Amino acid sequence: MTAVEEVPLSAAGNPIGFGSMRRVEDARFVRGQGNYVDDVNLPGMLHSAILRSPHAHARIVSIDASAAEALPGVVAVITGKILEGIPRPSLLGDNFAWMPTLSYDTQAVLATDKVRFQGQEVAYVIAESRYIAKDALELIDVDYEVLEPVMDAKMALDAGAPIIRDDKGQTDNSITDVHGNKTWESGNAESTAAAIAAAKADPNCVVVTQEIMYPRVHPAPMETCGSVSYLDKVTGQLTMYTTTQAPHAHRTVYAMVAGLPEQKIRIISPDIGGGFGNKVPVYPGYVLSVIGTIVTGKPVKWIEDRNENLTSTGFARDYHMTASIAATKEGKILAVDVDVLADHGAFNGVAQPTNYPAGFFNIFSGSYDYPDAHCKVTPVYTNKAPGGVAYACSFRITEAAYVIERVVDCLAQELQMDPAELRLKNLLRPEQFPYTSPTGWEYDSGQYEKTMRVAMEMAGYDELRREQAEKRTRGEYMGIGISFFTEGVGAGPRRDMDILGLGMADGIELRVHPTGKAQLRLSVQSQGQGHETTFAQIVAHELGIPPEDIEVLHGDTDNTPFGLGTYGSRSTPVSGAAASVVARKVRDRARIVAAAALECAPDDLDWELGRWYVKGDRERGKTIAEIALLSHSSLELPEGVEGHLDATAVYNPPSLTYPYGCYICVVDVDPGTGQVKVRRFIAVDDCGTRINPMIVEGQVHGGLADGVGMALMELIAFDTDGNNLGGSFMDYLLPTAVECPDWELGETVTPSPHHPIGAKGVGESATVGSPAAVVNAVIDALSPFGVRHADMPLTPANVWRAIQGNAIRVDMAIE
Amino acid sequence: MEVTITINGTPVTSDVEPRTLLVHFVRENAGLRGTHWGCDTSNCGTCVLWVDGSPVKSCTMLAAQADGHEVTTVEGLEQGGVLDPIQQGFIECHGLQCGFCTPGMMMTGRWLLDNNPNPSEVEIRDCISGQICRCTGYKNIVASIQWAAEHPLTSEVTA
Numbered sequence: 001m002t003a004v005e006e007v008p009l010s011a012a013g014n015p016i017g018f019g020s021m022r023r024v025e026d027a028r029f030v031r032g033q034g035n036y037v038d039d040v041n042l043p044g045m046l047h048s049a050i051l052r053s054p055h056a057h058a059r060i061v062s063i064d065a066s067a068a069e070a071l072p073g074v075v076a077v078i079t080g081k082i083l084e085g086i087p088r089p090s091l092l093g094d095n096f097a098w099m100p101t102l103s104y105d106t107q108a109v110l111a112t113d114k115v116r117f118q119g120q121e122v123a124y125v126i127a128e129s130r131y132i133a134k135d136a137l138e139l140i141d142v143d144y145e146v147l148e149p150v151m152d153a154k155m156a157l158d159a160g161a162p163i164i165r166d167d168k169g170q171t172d173n174s175i176t177d178v179h180g181n182k183t184w185e186s187g188n189a190e191s192t193a194a195a196i197a198a199a200k201a202d203p204n205c206v207v208v209t210q211e212i213m214y215p216r217v218h219p220a221p222m223e224t225c226g227s228v229s230y231l232d233k234v235t236g237q238l239t240m241y242t243t244t245q246a247p248h249a250h251r252t253v254y255a256m257v258a259g260l261p262e263q264k265i266r267i268i269s270p271d272i273g274g275g276f277g278n279k280v281p282v283y284p285g286y287v288l289s290v291i292g293t294i295v296t297g298k299p300v301k302w303i304e305d306r307n308e309n310l311t312s313t314g315f316a317r318d319y320h321m322t323a324s325i326a327a328t329k330e331g332k333i334l335a336v337d338v339d340v341l342a343d344h345g346a347f348n349g350v351a352q353p354t355n356y357p358a359g360f361f362n363i364f365s366g367s368y369d370y371p372d373a374h375c376k377v378t379p380v381y382t383n384k385a386p387g388g389v390a391y392a393c394s395f396r397i398t399e400a401a402y403v404i405e406r407v408v409d410c411l412a413q414e415l416q417m418d419p420a421e422l423r424l425k426n427l428l429r430p431e432q433f434p435y436t437s438p439t440g441w442e443y444d445s446g447q448y449e450k451t452m453r454v455a456m457e458m459a460g461y462d463e464l465r466r467e468q469a470e471k472r473t474r475g476e477y478m479g480i481g482i483s484f485f486t487e488g489v490g491a492g493p494r495r496d497m498d499i500l501g502l503g504m505a506d507g508i509e510l511r512v513h514p515t516g517k518a519q520l521r522l523s524v525q526s527q528g529q530g531h532e533t534t535f536a537q538i539v540a541h542e543l544g545i546p547p548e549d550i551e552v553l554h555g556d557t558d559n560t561p562f563g564l565g566t567y568g569s570r571s572t573p574v575s576g577a578a579a580s581v582v583a584r585k586v587r588d589r590a591r592i593v594a595a596a597a598l599e600c601a602p603d604d605l606d607w608e609l610g611r612w613y614v615k616g617d618r619e620r621g622k623t624i625a626e627i628a629l630l631s632h633s634s635l636e637l638p639e640g641v642e643g644h645l646d647a648t649a650v651y652n653p654p655s656l657t658y659p660y661g662c663y664i665c666v667v668d669v670d671p672g673t674g675q676v677k678v679r680r681f682i683a684v685d686d687c688g689t690r691i692n693p694m695i696v697e698g699q700v701h702g703g704l705a706d707g708v709g710m711a712l713m714e715l716i717a718f719d720t721d722g723n724n725l726g727g728s729f730m731d732y733l734l735p736t737a738v739e740c741p742d743w744e745l746g747e748t749v750t751p752s753p754h755h756p757i758g759a760k761g762v763g764e765s766a767t768v769g770s771p772a773a774v775v776n777a778v779i780d781a782l783s784p785f786g787v788r789h790a791d792m793p794l795t796p797a798n799v800w801r802a803i804q805g806n807a808i809r810v811d812m813a814i815e
Numbered sequence: 816m817e818v819t820i821t822i823n824g825t826p827v828t829s830d831v832e833p834r835t836l837l838v839h840f841v842r843e844n845a846g847l848r849g850t851h852w853g854c855d856t857s858n859c860g861t862c863v864l865w866v867d868g869s870p871v872k873s874c875t876m877l878a879a880q881a882d883g884h885e886v887t888t889v890e891g892l893e894q895g896g897v898l899d900p901i902q903q904g905f906i907e908c909h910g911l912q913c914g915f916c917t918p919g920m921m922m923t924g925r926w927l928l929d930n931n932p933n934p935s936e937v938e939i940r941d942c943i944s945g946q947i948c949r950c951t952g953y954k955n956i957v958a959s960i961q962w963a964a965e966h967p968l969t970s971e972v973t974a
Contacts, residue, residue: 022906022907022909023906023909025914026905026906026911026914027906028914029911029914029917030889030898030902030903030905030906030911030917030921031849031889031890031892031893031898031902032847032848032849032850032888032889032890032918033849034849034914034915036848036851036915038848038851038852039848131832131834131835219949220949221913221915221949222851222853222859222861222913222915222916222947222948222949223851223853223913223915224853271913271914272913273851273913273914273915274912274913274915274949274950276949305855306853306854306855306856306859307855527913528911528912528913528914528950529912530912694909695909697909698909698912698950698951698955699912700952701951701952701953701954701955702912702949702950702951702952703952704952705949705951705952705953728854728855728856728858729854729856729858729859729947730856730858734947734949736943736944736945736946736947736953737939737940737941737943737944737953737956737957738940738941738944740952740953740954742936742954742957743952743954
């Protein structure tokens with residue numbers, strides 16, 4: 001724990017600053033009074049549904065919607081052909097049938113020429129009820145000419161492979177980014193290749209190469225995506241209630257897509273039922289609800305069903321990685337090279353900073369001290385749903401952390417060295433920070449060995465190894481897996497990071513009312529992270545007023561300043577910093593007002609929590625509440641000083657923050673059934689300053705469940721015909737309370753040196769760090785069978801087959 | 816067809832299609848939107864409410880099947896302005912984040928405590944295993960139900 005005990009409590013018992021406190025938002029949620037998008041009902045509102053392609057790759061010969069249009073209660077049926085006929089006054093193409101993605105690709109709103117993945121949007125029905133809209137879908141007759149699909153990324157670039165993006169005049173299935181690159185490289189190719197070649201030739205060194213697949217998974221928030229759109233044709237005002245993690249960015253995108261004036265667009269993102277990156281992109285369904293209100297003049301609601309969510313909106317991962325690690329036989333890592341085939345689906349719709357087409361994957365060198373690292377990522381189109389950057393991935397650091405932590409364990413097995421000992425030999429040392437990684441990231445701070453020792457102590461690591469050895473003699477297979485991860489979060493510095501040209505800085509506004517109560521207006525968007533509580537605590541920390549006196553507003557673009565939204569663990573590193581900065585501006589202004597009232601110079605005043613007082617005379621002072629009223633009074637202020645305390649700020653982070661952690665997982669594997677039981681999971685996170693430790697721990701708990709899910713059960717697989725085999729919760733398995741152990745959490749606190757309050761962001765740490773710990777534990781359990789690697793998910797069938805020496809390949813379509 | 820369901824003690828009568836799901840009746844006809852819908856396949860449990868005192872996934876049941884029966888939803892937990900201990904427990908123990916699965920989890924948790932006032936951790940985990948939460952990793956949901964078990968008639972409630 002940090003020194004939260006020293007924080008004074010408000011009359012309501014809340015910390016005036018940092019420390020665990022109950023969440024403000026819970027009062028409405030426990031009463032069933034949350035307001036999610038599907039809870040929004042506007043007068044005269046119509047409902048809608050989307051007809052989706054049953055084929056992964058097919059030419060649309062014809063669409064006959066006449067029977068659907070004739071169904072009583074149907075208001076309109078819209079097809080791609082109709083959208084092609086609606087001119088769009090914007091720079092992004094001349095009609096509504098296509099829209100831009102966040103990666104400067106194009107994506108069909110409704111298919112016109114071909115369908116390119118199973119579940120793609122083909123037609124849109126607007127009706128008086130959701131039931132009627134769904135009925136009408138079944139009356140639309142689409143004649144498809146089925147084409148051979150590309151379901152295996154490894155065959156996408158083969159000569160003669162079917163061309164998916166013929167709409168762009170492509171002659172193969174390669175993806176070209178906005179800079180004209182078809183592959184994305186990072187690090188030093190020559191020095192890394194030379195180091196690996198030298199190690200191969202050196203009898204005192206080893207090189208281990210392993211194919212490692214991070215399969216396609218889905219964030220699957222409990223609330224699916226949806227929107228309610230209303231264009232008031234008299235005022236020209238478009239109001240859109242929508243499930244978005246980035247309301248302001250979406251407003252700008254809709255202005256571009258729809259050609260509507262941005263000042264007339266209001267995005268309201270009310271309560272969001274989980275996001276995890278699923279609600280960052282702009283999906284055709286959102287755009288269709290806008291088109292629906294334009295066409296009908298009435299509010300139109302669109303809500304995905306679960307199958308639509310799992311098969312059409314932002315998937316995650318699908319990275320086919322081959323990693324080579326070179327080391328001395330004593331276990332000193334020398335170099336790592338990773339080659340990646342990246343399956344982006346049918347449209348390049350990844351949501352990430354423009355200059356990082358593979359996200360932050362190139363942070364894969366991890367938490368270790370070695371000079372040479374290189375990666376090459378080759379993205380391809382396949383006949384699968386678009387997406388790729390989602391599911392709490394910190395812009396693909398999930399893949400990066402997984403590949404390094406898996407291959408380090410492969411190395412440990414090769415060297416017959418304890419994986420903890422191997423890691424301890426190579427961890428970055430405190431005096432190396434700030435540390436520049438071989439691929440150019442500047443890690444801000446860390447005490448890696450200390451954190452790892454805390455985790456090992458909590459786990460009772462040596463005792464676990466003794467227990468394991470003893471059990472093996474009895475034919476019982478217990479495994480211990482370690483993962484040590486480093487993330488870079490808080491995107492990001494505007495000089496380098498933007499999405500669609502929008503720099504990733506966040507605005508904020510703090511209003512201090514005359515009675516000293518405040519309103520903080522955020523650009524970021526909670527999907528359950530507890531911003532209404534945490535951000536009030538940041539202001540309370542800076543101004544010394546109780547958190548319950550600070551109302552936090554978010555999720556309405558008309559009432560909050562511009563910013564890029566919540567994903568990539570960026571709320572605390574960017575907007576949290578903004579909250580601190582804007583509160584300090586208020587505090588500085590308050591000093592001037594207090595000085596005028598106390599008839600002294602501002603420099604003659606000292607600050608203590610909640611008040612300015614005269615140096616050497618603690619009795620003479622003014623509280624923030626008193627100063628707030630004075631700032632509205634007739635008090636004469638110095639020349640050039642405006643009244644009131646209200647302030648705004650825009651925070652452009654100087655760098656990312658680098659949270660890290662050490663996780664240890666203990667599993668028991670039944671070799672007869674292949675069943676894996678996660679017995680214990682120890683997670684020691686260092687995310688710098690903890691604003692609300694209760695909320696931080698909650699964030700970690702959720703991510704750990706993600707790790708258990710991905711490692712053991714979650715998978716979006718396809719068959720060779722292009723059928724999505726993970727399209728419902730009967731097929732896409734998520735962990736429940738019985739698969740999750742009682743998480744054991746620990747912490748170290750190494751503040752970020754460049755963040756105003758030293759916080760680092762923690763929303764995705766556990767999702768990033770935990771899958772490798774679970775997989776490493778299972779492989780450790782199976783090592784007596786000679787197993788060095790098996791791909792996720794380690795289902796009972798897959799574990800059993802791995803024991804038989806025939807692990808399932810999850811990188812291929814299923815025959 | 817006309818359906819009358821007593822929801823949280825108040826009869827609600829509506830003329831609905833025979834295929835209308837109970838979850839849609841509660842949300843749209845009765846206007847009680849604390850009960851959520853999440854999956855189509857009765858796997859996620861975000862739609863759990865009580866029919867005649869027992870938890871039911873309300874996307875699995877037709878409104879017509881509930882005709883003449885008693886339904887209790889999350890809106891029925893708070894009595895006389897005082898939160899039910901299960902609601903208080905979720906607040907005290909950070910048993911929720913996005914809040915979407917929470918009503919269903921609380922309805923199941925309240926039912927468990929009504930039938931087993933001192934459940935073990937294993938019994939609690941087993942009881943909520945038909946419901947999915949994507950935010951909390953379940954640890955604090957278990958703790959919330961335990962808190963409610965330990966504070967069956969608390970009057971020291973705050974929200």
